[in-house]
Amino acid sequence: MLALIRKNLTEKGGALRLAAVVAAPAAVAAAFVATAGWLSPDRLTPATFMRDFHAVDGAHPGFRRNHAKGVCVSGWFDGSGAATPLSRAALFGKERSQVVGRFALAGGAPNQPDAPGKVRSLALRFMPTNGAEWRMGINDIPVFLVRNAADFSDFTLATAPVPGTGQPDPARIGAFLDKHPETKNALGLLKARALTSGFANDTYNSLDAFLFVNAEGVATPVRWAMVPEQAVEPPAAGEGGQDYLFDDLLKALAQGQLRWRLMVTVGEPGDPTADPTAAWPEQRRKIDAGTLTLTKAESEDGGPCTGITFDPLILPEGVAPSDDPIPAARSAVYSRSFALRSGETKPPSEITPAAVRSGGQ
Amino acid sequence: MRSVESFPISARVLHWLMAAMILAMLFIGVFMAATVGPAYHTLVDLHRPLGIAILLLALVRLANRFLFRAPQLPDTLPPVLRLAARASHVVLYVLMIAQPLVGWGMLSAGAYPVTMWGGASLPPILPHDTELFATLRHLHSWLAFSLLAVVLAHLGAALLHGLVLRDDVFPSMTVRRGGKK
Ligand code: HEM
Numbered sequence: 291m292l293a294l295i296r297k298n299l300t301e302k303g304g305a306l307r308l309a310a311v312v313a314a315p316a317a318v319a320a321a322f323v324a325t326a327g328w329l330s331p332d333r334l335t336p337a338t339f340m341r342d343f344h345a346v347d348g349a350h351p352g353f354r355r356n357h358a359k360g361v362c363v364s365g366w367f368d369g370s371g372a373a374t375p376l377s378r379a380a381l382f383g384k385e386r387s388q389v390v391g392r393f394a395l396a397g398g399a400p401n402q403p404d405a406p407g408k409v410r411s412l413a414l415r416f417m418p419t420n421g422a423e424w425r426m427g428i429n430d431i432p433v434f435l436v437r438n439a440a441d442f443s444d445f446t447l448a449t450a451p452v453p454g455t456g457q458p459d460p461a462r463i464g465a466f467l468d469k470h471p472e473t474k475n476a477l478g479l480l481k482a483r484a485l486t487s488g489f490a491n492d493t494y495n496s497l498d499a500f501l502f503v504n505a506e507g508v509a510t511p512v513r514w515a516m517v518p519e520q521a522v523e524p525p526a527a528g529e530g531g532q533d534y535l536f537d538d539l540l541k542a543l544a545q546g547q548l549r550w551r552l553m554v555t556v557g558e559p560g561d562p563t564a565d566p567t568a569a570w571p572e573q574r575r576k577i578d579a580g581t582l583t584l585t586k587a588e589s590e591d592g593g594p595c596t597g598i599t600f601d602p603l604i605l606p607e608g609v610a611p612s613d614d615p616i617p618a619a620r621s622a623v624y625s626r627s628f629a630l631r632s633g634e635t636k637p638p639s640e641i642t643p644a645a646v647r648s649g650g651q
Numbered sequence: 652m653r654s655v656e657s658f659p660i661s662a663r664v665l666h667w668l669m670a671a672m673i674l675a676m677l678f679i680g681v682f683m684a685a686t687v688g689p690a691y692h693t694l695v696d697l698h699r700p701l702g703i704a705i706l707l708l709a710l711v712r713l714a715n716r717f718l719f720r721a722p723q724l725p726d727t728l729p730p731v732l733r734l735a736a737r738a739s740h741v742v743l744y745v746l747m748i749a750q751p752l753v754g755w756g757m758l759s760a761g762a763y764p765v766t767m768w769g770g771a772s773l774p775p776i777l778p779h780d781t782e783l784f785a786t787l788r789h790l791h792s793w794l795a796f797s798l799l800a801v802v803l804a805h806l807g808a809a810l811l812h813g814l815v816l817r818d819d820v821f822p823s824m825t826v827r828r829g830g831k832k
């Protein structure tokens with residue numbers, strides 16, 4: 291064979307042919323490396339966000355990289371039928387879907403102390419008997435703080451504690467806000483929001499815009515909120531124990547069910563869908579799509595919310611992404627956070643099975 | 652030199668169709684896993700059904716492979732290289748089947764819906780188990796890199812046959828000059 295190679299190489303163009311044999315695989319390999327981003331360290335990837343969260347909150351193996359402190363809940367959702375003209379998703383019909391959820395505080399520290407002004411979240415997984423599931427993660431703030439993934443990364447890094455003070459550098463945050471009036475405005479709305487006394491009487495907003503698609507294939511832009519049936523009260527003065535928000539939730543669930551209405555806001559032409567920092571006009575039509583009932587709390591340790599991720603692009607037929615760039619970024623980053631934490635050994639969660647058993651006492 | 656016959660047309664069509672699909676999947680996969688742009692969602696939605704299509708085609712191709720006698724490699728090749736060629740083909744078959752199964756299995760273990768097209772989804776093939784999910788997620792990357800490495804070696808070898816050795820191996824998978832079968 292070697293003799294044959296030698297002979298053919300001496301022919302005209304032989305060397306060129308041999309070069310092609312080497313060059314073709316090398317070119318494919320180079321294209322692969324470039325596609326993977328290994329040559330462009332500045333490309334925004336899920337790994338960038340893992341580094342960002344690490345810079346702000348440090349390493350907490352086994353925990354979610356954001357919204358790390360939380361507790362599992364479960365219950366069901368009863369569709370009212372009122373959203374079916376807008377979306378063909380089965381769960382909006384007059385039927386019951388089982389739900390697994392998670393209440394949490396924003397931030398990557400799994401044992402941060404509770405405080406009235408901290409951002410609270412509710413994550414939900416709807417599992418209709420017939421039809422595809424729906425997952426969401428929704429927050430108790432009126433608008434999101436940034437327009438896209440790049441700004442999220444920059445803003446997160448700007449809030450990272452600096453060595454020496456252990457506090458964020460105000461100059462760095464100021465520089466970001468000067469360049470991003472929409473974030474400045476969103477922070478103003480966030481600070482001005484009416485706080486409630488706990489998780490149970492709080493309203494959680496989708497912030498991101500999605501499309502509802504009906505049986506005729508007509509798509510309507512929507513945002514939504516989980517609005518509590520529990521009486522809204524302001525934070526009680528003097529509260530502020532390490533886990534008081536979670537303990538109150540456990541107490542409430544030990545006493546009975548908690549309910550929320552899924553209120554869908556119907557967008558109109560011209561309403562910004564690609565910008566989650568921009569609120570929609572207050573007078574938009576709202577549809578009561580159904581009732582969420584939560585009956586049970588469980589610790590993350592052994593609970594049903596730990597081994598899943600509430601990827602906001604796990605959508606049933608009838609709900610679709612809009613041109614909002616944030617959900618795709620979340621989907622990619624949650625998948626990385628989920629894969630990493632799933633391979634790590636997790637220390638006990640702040641809200642332990644014992645705390646749940648005692649009903650937050 | 653003993654002349655080799657060609658692969659039957661069914662094998663050649665499957666070979667080139669799947670070569671294009673697998674190369675596309677390697678690039679789609681490695682790009683989507685390194686982006687947070689809107690393409691992420693679009694590409695993952697494409698990646699799942701295309702991967703399952705590769706699995707189905709690979710099974711058809713494997714069954715088809717038992718229906719004909721593959722052309723012999725020319726005896727100008729040293730026996731050790733003929734063995735290596737055969738072994739690399741076995742490895743390619745194993746990876747073409749294992750990689751999509753690992754993709755499907757990892758989504759099952761992570762309790763993700765395995766969504767195909769038009770709202771249809773596949774049932775899980777593994778129990779919900781996050782440790783297993785983490786392991787399979789790593790395995791999916793490493794099998795992809797191995798698949799790429801073997802494909803590149805395979806491509807180099809095919810070009811060596813076609814351009815330098817100019818024996819009957821390359822035409823056995825393409826078309827024979829002069830239309831001779
Ligand atoms: C680009 C922007 C964002 C990034 C990079 C990001 C990142 C993350 C990460 C890494 C997690 C942990 C996921 C896991 O391990 O399962 C998480 C959880 C969460 N995020 Fe985001 N997030 C973003 C935007 C948002 C927005 C706009 C909302 C609300 C509308 C939101 C609500 C939530 C909620 C509720 C959770 C907790 C889910 C749970 O309890 O398991 N995030 N986020």
Ligand code: HEM
Binds near residue numbers: 716736740805810822
């Ligand atoms: C993802 C890419 C590819 C895969 C998975 C693949 C797989 C295979 C397999 C399994 C065989 C054995 C025959 C069979 O059972 O079908 C084969 C044969 C062959 N392939 Fe590929 N192939 C790929 C790409 C290529 C490329 C890019 C070329 C050429 C430029 C090529 C050229 C050949 C040739 C010439 C043969 C015949 C070898 C013989 O006679 O034994 N293949 N390929």
Ligand code: HEM
Binds near residue numbers: 681
């Ligand atoms: C021949 C078939 C397949 C090939 C060549 C392939 C290739 C790849 C590659 C190269 C990656 C990126 C790995 C990394 O950079 O870490 C990837 C990721 C992935 N693949 Fe596949 N894959 C195949 C089949 C499948 C199937 C059948 C599924 C599911 C049904 C699947 C689901 C995924 C998922 C979910 C990811 C990870 C996305 C993320 O990290 O966010 N793959 N695949």
